[in-house]
Amino acid sequence: MTLRSRSAAVAAGASIALLLSACSTDDTGGGGGGASASDVPGAEVLDDLDEAVEVEFWHSMDSTNGQVLNGLIDEFNAENEGRVRVTGTFQGDYDTTLAQHRAAIQQGDTANLIMVYDLGTQFMIDSGQTVPAQAFVDKDEYDTGSLEDALLNYFTVDGDLRSFPFNNSTPLMYINRDAFEEAGLDPDTPPKDLAEIREYAEALTVTSEDGQVEQYGFGAAVYGWFVEQFMARAAVPYCDNGNGREGRAEEALFNDPKVVEVVEWWQSMIDDGLAVQLGRSTDDAQAAFTSGRAAMTLESTGSLGGFLEQSDFEVGAGYFPLVSADDPGGSIIGGASLWINGEGHSQEEVRGSWEFVQHLLTPESQSVWHAGTGYLAVNTEGYDGPEAQERATQFPQFAVAAAQLADSETSVNTAGCMMGVMSDARVAAEEGWEAALTTDDTPEAALTRSKESLQRKIDEYNDSVG
Template identity: 75%
Template structure:
């Protein structure tokens, strides 16, 4: 069973803002232009004992078991040379907080998993060996790595970390409800107008006129705004989504977002969509129970939907705001960072050896099949485990196809900003304000964007050299 990615946006917002303010007080912090380089394979020759690599991660339950299996496999293949020890550090923001404490104490793990919203902080900390350095030193071929994932973690032309446990959102539908309403479940709605049209047929009322099944319902989740903007070809923040220079403002008061929020409000007012709020667990429960016939969620939720629903679950591309939008998809999840400062060349190289193992088609086939996360290496989908899963659950192929069809540009790369977690939480606040008060969508989203000006300025000032 796959586990949906953790969402601790509010906690992470406060954490990352604090991390930015701490960077200027940490030796080596600021700027993020690390001079740490990748050592060659020769440093692992003539070892007297295996090099120890501590790997901090946030995978527990089923995902943790699959990861432990990969670690055991690697260790068996590298006995006497490299030994990896996995260490669960709690959820994503807890792991980042633990890493911050380790930086201050000068005792970081050799390898660490950091979620997407921590990317700018990790660059600014200047303590890791950039992924590009390993690629250049070894002539490592990234040709089979999913381009959309490389796009996200590439900054200033260099890959900064290695994608690993990543996901993307999809449109999920109740296929049984579609068939009962006379709709084609093999052609899910592709944009907001089509969702409304389908919802008018899918919404069911009892004899008293009370809605017993809403056509649509999803959480007010900030990640979804990022997705809608990417699919509309709109940047989330300035300076080419923070890719050509430090972001100084967010742009989620864009007309496309205002259109989205106004559409959402209209769906609720017309009783075609269930008012859910920001709780993603409640949104998942509403879909699983048949309370809503269409929803938006991460690929990480698909396994749970299939196992917990009494109806056949269908999946389609994440919708566009309007027909004709260019499309694209922003990934979520985490990536792997190899710490350099305070670690020997042997430890750095040994960490890279393990990362290479994790990125092989064989490892990615097992990882994708066991967890539901995307296969970072697209050749992993051809592996036996992945093929077996695709045969049993063809819905999983939709995510891979959506990424393959994604536009690759700065908009689909996502915004790179030190207070990205706080931005996501603030976007949710503006969105929810528009849905639960008389505040117009344009005003609510503009006010939310303006509230971020000070946190952005403070973070940027804290990392200036």
């Protein structure tokens, strides 16, 4: 099951407005208030219990990832027998999980702990149901020093950490190392910007005697997350008011000249036969790379395991490209974080949830999590664990993602946009990008029209919480 549903349902329309109109929020960049350290229960509330506190955890991890997560849950339960017992429940993909949470808020019956993807951050703050992560950090003087800076940056709003990063990834450039060597290119130095990708693609594109392209130099999906990444790499905000972190976001900015430049470049690559037109399907883009049809692609770190298993060539990885060589760089993350619900829950349940989150963030757990799933190790000390070290030895490509984040400049631009309808914004960016590639519209006109179509949803959302 994909965790990257393109549905705009998460933040859309009347149900959001009805729900948030009942919540008390302010009109700053973060919205919503929340408990302070003095309101957070200490560990003593779990002493001398008659029976273990039950913690319900809603998540979106199935298949292999779900098995690894269940292993960490079982380990925690064994260590906390008679004190805290966590029950993990798969709710569906990210959109479905958040929709279920919205319904639970309306019914007054939320889970104790919930995994919510990055695009739901502003909604979670505005709903006013959770205890800010910062309150737990302050209460216990919890040391966040070993947690990845770029991830803390994303989930920090108005100076406070709002949720705990957990299953996070970042996009990379993937290359067919065999094709690079056959073309006389060094696979250890992948292209760093769009101009270099074009230069490499000219050498990598293979045409048959009858003029048919047998191997394109480049091919990737028209995926809205990549727009966010290109903008972050160029230190350009995705939305106004400091990416929604200095005031509530009122306008999306994905028709920025930097994005126009990307789309113009993309169109020229297709027109010149150097890139294959793949549309918005990430499945098609992945298949084009693993089959050898495209020698370079863009994808999440979460796809590396599949690429290694499905390709009959050696897979390499490099940093996600810059638009221009002089862009400052940086990286924006994807995936989800953990939110502890406070509204309607006992102090024992709140504390039990926090105890479990701490278990998930230990170096030992993060080593197991990273090695078993391919997600980043939120706790960077996790990369030193035996499981992570074994994976690094077997698959050195995974080190590229950690290095890219370590080299990332942390700012409001790399923190990402805080917007209540961020899922709609991502879809709108994709629609404008695709329209530029498939119609007579110029990239600037297509992106601007798509941006303007999004404005009504932004206004409706902000009115509902204002």
